[in-house]
Amino acid sequence: MLSLNELWFVLVAVLFIGFFFLEGFDFGVGMSTQLLAKSDTQRRVLINSIGPFWDANEVWLLTAGGAMFAAFPNWYATLFSGFYIPLVFLLLALIGRGVAFEFRGKVGDVRWKRVWDGAIFIGSVLPPFLLGVVFSCLIQGLPINEEMQMYAGFFDVVNAYTVVGGLTMVMLCLLHGLMFTTLRTIGDLQERARRMARRLLLPVAALFVAFGVMTYFMTDIFEKRGAVLTVLLVLALLAFLLGGYFMNVKRDGWAFGMTGAVIALLVTSVFVGLFPRVMVSSIHSAFDLTIYNAASGPYSLKIMTIVAVSLLPFVLGYQIWSYFVFHKRVHEKEHLEY
Amino acid sequence: MDPVMLARIQFASTTIFHFIFVPLSIGLAFLIAIMETMYVVKGQEVYKKMAKFWGKLFLINFAVGVVTGILQEFQFGMNWSDYSRFVGDVFGAPLAIEALLAFFLESTFIGLWIFGWDRLSKKVHLLSIWLVSFGTLMSAFWILAANSFMQRPVGFEMNNGRAEMNDFLALITNGQLLVEFPHTIFGALATGAFLVAGVSAYKLMKKQDLDFFKKSFHIAIVVGLTTSILVAVFGHQQAQYLVDTQPMKMAAAESLWETSDDPAAWTVIASIDPEKQENKMELKIPYLLSFLSYSKFSGEVIGMKELQAQYEQQYGPGDYIPPVRTTFWSFRIMVAAGSVMILLGLYGAWLMLRKKVEHAGRWFLRLMLFGISLPFIANSSGWIMTEIGRQPWTVFGLITTENSISPNVSAGSILFSLITFTAIYAVLAAVMAYLFIKVIKKGPYAAEEEDRPASDPFNKEGYHAVS
Numbered sequence: 183m184l185s186l187n188e189l190w191f192v193l194v195a196v197l198f199i200g201f202f203f204l205e206g207f208d209f210g211v212g213m214s215t216q217l218l219a220k221s222d223t224q225r226r227v228l229i230n231s232i233g234p235f236w237d238a239n240e241v242w243l244l245t246a247g248g249a250m251f252a253a254f255p256n257w258y259a260t261l262f263s264g265f266y267i268p269l270v271f272l273l274l275a276l277i278g279r280g281v282a283f284e285f286r287g288k289v290g291d292v293r294w295k296r297v298w299d300g301a302i303f304i305g306s307v308l309p310p311f312l313l314g315v316v317f318s319c320l321i322q323g324l325p326i327n328e329e330m331q332m333y334a335g336f337f338d339v340v341n342a343y344t345v346v347g348g349l350t351m352v353m354l355c356l357l358h359g360l361m362f363t364t365l366r367t368i369g370d371l372q373e374r375a376r377r378m379a380r381r382l383l384l385p386v387a388a389l390f391v392a393f394g395v396m397t398y399f400m401t402d403i404f405e406k407r408g409a410v411l412t413v414l415l416v417l418a419l420l421a422f423l424l425g426g427y428f429m430n431v432k433r434d435g436w437a438f439g440m441t442g443a444v445i446a447l448l449v450t451s452v453f454v455g456l457f458p459r460v461m462v463s464s465i466h467s468a469f470d471l472t473i474y475n476a477a478s479g480p481y482s483l484k485i486m487t488i489v490a491v492s493l494l495p496f497v498l499g500y501q502i503w504s505y506f507v508f509h510k511r512v513h514e515k516e517h518l519e520y
Numbered sequence: 521m522d523p524v525m526l527a528r529i530q531f532a533s534t535t536i537f538h539f540i541f542v543p544l545s546i547g548l549a550f551l552i553a554i555m556e557t558m559y560v561v562k563g564q565e566v567y568k569k570m571a572k573f574w575g576k577l578f579l580i581n582f583a584v585g586v587v588t589g590i591l592q593e594f595q596f597g598m599n600w601s602d603y604s605r606f607v608g609d610v611f612g613a614p615l616a617i618e619a620l621l622a623f624f625l626e627s628t629f630i631g632l633w634i635f636g637w638d639r640l641s642k643k644v645h646l647l648s649i650w651l652v653s654f655g656t657l658m659s660a661f662w663i664l665a666a667n668s669f670m671q672r673p674v675g676f677e678m679n680n681g682r683a684e685m686n687d688f689l690a691l692i693t694n695g696q697l698l699v700e701f702p703h704t705i706f707g708a709l710a711t712g713a714f715l716v717a718g719v720s721a722y723k724l725m726k727k728q729d730l731d732f733f734k735k736s737f738h739i740a741i742v743v744g745l746t747t748s749i750l751v752a753v754f755g756h757q758q759a760q761y762l763v764d765t766q767p768m769k770m771a772a773a774e775s776l777w778e779t780s781d782d783p784a785a786w787t788v789i790a791s792i793d794p795e796k797q798e799n800k801m802e803l804k805i806p807y808l809l810s811f812l813s814y815s816k817f818s819g820e821v822i823g824m825k826e827l828q829a830q831y832e833q834q835y836g837p838g839d840y841i842p843p844v845r846t847t848f849w850s851f852r853i854m855v856a857a858g859s860v861m862i863l864l865g866l867y868g869a870w871l872m873l874r875k876k877v878e879h880a881g882r883w884f885l886r887l888m889l890f891g892i893s894l895p896f897i898a899n900s901s902g903w904i905m906t907e908i909g910r911q912p913w914t915v916f917g918l919i920t921t922e923n924s925i926s927p928n929v930s931a932g933s934i935l936f937s938l939i940t941f942t943a944i945y946a947v948l949a950a951v952m953a954y955l956f957i958k959v960i961k962k963g964p965y966a967a968e969e970e971d972r973p974a975s976d977p978f979n980k981e982g983y984h985a986v987s
Contacts, residue, residue: 233631234634252616262596273941289958478684482612
């Protein structure tokens with residue numbers, strides 16, 4: 183049986199995996215508005231294809247943050263104060279992106295649209311990059327002292343390894359978003375999304391492998407959980423292969439599932455590598471934050487478990503239902519809300 | 521600069537800004553739900569138009585409320601990490617539940633509501649907006665449960681130098697929450713109602729779309745009057761509760777240096793000198809403070825000097841008197857704004873009953889337009905009083921503001937974030953005001969300006985995404 187501390191570690195992991203899987207595609211679609219769309223109408227089709235979903239997808243991040251706060255206050259406190267500047271940029275990006283969807287269509291002016299299109303693009307590239315960097319840092323280790331305070335310098339956060347981690351996350355989201363576009367659009371946009379995804383497949387796989395190899399040398403997670411991580415990596419590469427196959431035979435739904443699987447496996451690997459730590463101290467392993475020294479008391483965890491277990495089925499239920507309601511493809515000729 | 525001061529300025533500015541949009545979202549969601557209900561029940565198109573027109577304002581506002589809310593969740597960890605460590609066990613739970621119960625509900629069903637006009641049945645579409653409204657109320661409940669703990673900590677025990685939850689039920693039946701939640705919610709509903717009423721009054725003054733805006737005004741004024749009265753009722757409850765649980769805040773709100781006489785007089789205005797701890801000039805109404813504090817015309821209220829001595833014994837040396845001027849005046853501004861709202865509501869309702877809204881004097885319609893600002897003023901000043909009046913504590917009696925900040929974050933970092941957030945918030949405010957005015961000027965019946973080709977009903981292409 184899982185202890186409550188373990189269970190909450192798994193729940194936080196699941197929330198982040200869900201976040202990257204879901205918001206991953208709408209980040210990717212956000213990037214596509216500049217990289218793929220050739221006209222304002224195409225841009226609008228892309229934005230409308232994620233219109234009903236992106237906000238709820240972002241809530242996965244908020245819930246993950248809330249769950250960290252409630253279940254592992256020390257993790258929340260050390261991470262959020264330690265990554266102060268990256269999080270400022272993350273917030274600016276998410277704020278700009280969120281209002282841009284609502285604002286861009288409200289005025290006909292071209293310059294107006296260009297500004298908010300810029301906000302959508304930056305707001306879709308920067309967050310997966312920054313979060314990729316942060317998660318890479320978590321396994322690489324950070325200067326955390328005996329009082330659980332993290333004093334990170336610039337190169338503790340930004341270095342070759344973490345930048346590759348950030349880029350990998352960005353490219354995976356782009357790929358995932360392109361597959362979502364093949365699912366939700368028709369005609370020219372769909373064709374070009376598929377073509378771009380096929381072209382990107384190998385470079386992204388190479389980046390992924392490079393990140394994996396760097397992880398082997400730069401972190402201790404393969405020492406700790408080598409067997410499980412190898413299995414996860416092999417599965418991820420398999421998902422890449424299958425994704426390529428499904429793209430070729432135009433089974434877009436399956437291909438989308440595969441790019442999502444790669445993202446999910448990557449994030450899972452990070453959490454598997456961490457366990458039972460939540461933050462690795464580069465100063466001394468005795469200063470690591472773990473699911474025990476960072477956690478709330480047993481009473482809080484019990485209450486939160488009851489709440490989460492009784493609410494999650496409903497949340498998942500109506501979210502799945504909303505994807506079902508909007509399962510039809512978005513067409514240039516229909517009423518576009520944004 | 522002092523990091524504590526910078527972090528406080530940041531918290532105050534981002535929270536006040538966030539709380540411009542939140543009550544409006546809560547209020548408008550509720551009003552739109554009423555309008556759409558009337559559409560579904562009565563079947564008149566005008567109510568659908570109403571839901572859509574006010575819905576446009578709601579969505580612009582909602583977007584800003586959502587994104588500024590993300591920052592709120594991050595801010596506790598970023599600027600106030602020692603606070604987060606100290607109370608996370610208790611305080612984190614309501615935040616997590618808020619996300620799980622309210623944010624998912626709001627965000628999913630707002631998507632269904634926006635994009636679902638043609639895809640959902642009337643009743644399911646109506647249910648969506650009611651669920652959004654319910655979500656906004658739930659969100660308020662849980663975040664106020666967290667705030668109530670800061671005002672009056674309950675349901676916890678101290679363990680290893682931090683507060684740990686030991687009674688969840690006590691946390692959500694906190695007496696503070698039971699007065700704070702209705703007071704805040706009715707204030708929020710009034711905010712939405714006064715916006716709709718004020719905009720409608722403006723349009724009636726311009727003689728545009730009379731039927732539409734008369735009907736909107738009627739709905740809004742009923743909600744506006746009812747809720748403004750209820751805000752006052754629960755405000756009174758809260759004041760009585762305050763005397764019991766945070767007497768220092770009450771004394772500061774009254775600038776009561778010495779313990780009052782029995783019965784206590786209420787100070788209308790005063791010239792406060794915090795250095796000398798005295799008021800130079802006071803205008804007083806006899807008996808009223810006793811009534812405000814105890815609902816009867818007798819009883820003394822303890823002054824700040826006596827409380828200071830008492831707290832020094834209890835918590836050790838220190839200054840336990842909050843900034844008196846701010847607490848005193850914010851309280852009066854809130855009460856004044858609320859009182860004018862009730863008066864406007866009464867007159868508006870009287871006009872409505874006499875079926876004379878469209879013939880109302882310009883002076884009244886103008887006042888209603890100005891009245892849009894009143895709930896915002898009242899909301900902000902109310903929160904300023906609550907939060908400033910609790911100083912020097914973040915959690916009353918447990919942890920001070922000074923000890924709450926992140927020790928590992930430099931003043932420079934906070935200053936950087938303060939500047940960037942302020943800049944982006946200024947842009948948001950300007951854009952929002954511009955869009956609000958644009959939507960209002962266009963009115964409910966203007967054709968959609970965008971180049972939207974109508975969908976072709978004979979197009980039988982299968983758009984299904986099943987691959």
